Amino acid sequence: MSAHGGKAFTPLNIAILTVSDTRTEENDTSGQALVERITSAGHHLADKAIVIDDVYQLRAKVSQWIADDNIHAIISTGGTGFTERDNTPEALMPLFDKAVEGFGEIFRHVSLHEIGTSTIQSRAFGGIANKTVVLCVPGSTNACKTAWDKVIKEQLDASHKPCNFVPHLNITANLCETRG
Template sequence: MSRSPVRVATLTLSDTRTLDDDEGGQLLGELLKKAGFTVASHAVLREEPELLRAAIEQIASAGTADAIVTTGGTGIAPRDRTVEALAPLFEKTLDGFGEAFRRLSWDAIGPNAILSRAAAGVARGLVVIALPGSPKAVELAVTQLIGPVLAHAVALASGTGGHHHRHTQHTDSTQDKEQRG
């Protein structure tokens, strides 16, 4: 039984970008489609926490997406407030996403990677991922992290997927030797 593709709503957070010049958002949509996801919607929002929270609530209430990926507003400039906007919505944080993103970014850009506050979590049953606005950061995140993991994360967050961890049984080698001996 095959599942339908994961539906992703994308949001660009910027005080200066429009739909016409939103390079990061356009690339995000293209890469998500290439990875096998359906882009359910895209919007450009001013970097205002209330607007982001309202958009997430609207998407969750409408049931039009399984995940939301944002681009922009994850740096440390005064107007970068995406993480602060998302934090109160997160029922669960996915700390490993930001850690992995910064680790991979380190290889590409060196110590400046620590200035990224890329983050992810679960809000209202949706996986929500906040990426930097840089097209290179978007490409890195989608190809290396989001593409391989998002479908499984959505299944777990929505309660439709079981845990698929491989458990190994650990035995005490001394006890095994005694039983064999």
């Protein structure tokens, strides 16, 4: 353990949610990009779902995952824009015990270098609910890659210093040390 509390990498159980009225498993490139990245990083895919952009169906699925002690993180893609059907923030923010304001801020800052001022239309956001971190990103595949590669990957890595989300998650069973 470091002076800042950094630890060895701990694989997390991560659920991926695609919010879409049109995507299927066959054409969900955003969800698949996230699955590939989490597994390549050494984490486990706990579950994956595609849910239509309906406030109550989104809340139901994410509430189910939040209540599951074996799911440590949820990453959702889609539903964060400004169209009438973009309801992810309205659906999920009421579930949070604490908001992670910095997630959306950092995502938009990083995106500014890639898509310019169009990033202002991203409502990427995050929060913690029942010791589960929930991070919500836009539905484009490139946005998902950017979010994982430049923000999320480090924050879900227990070895990232000076801090990360892992100490705030319900993973004590995975962090117990054995007697020597």
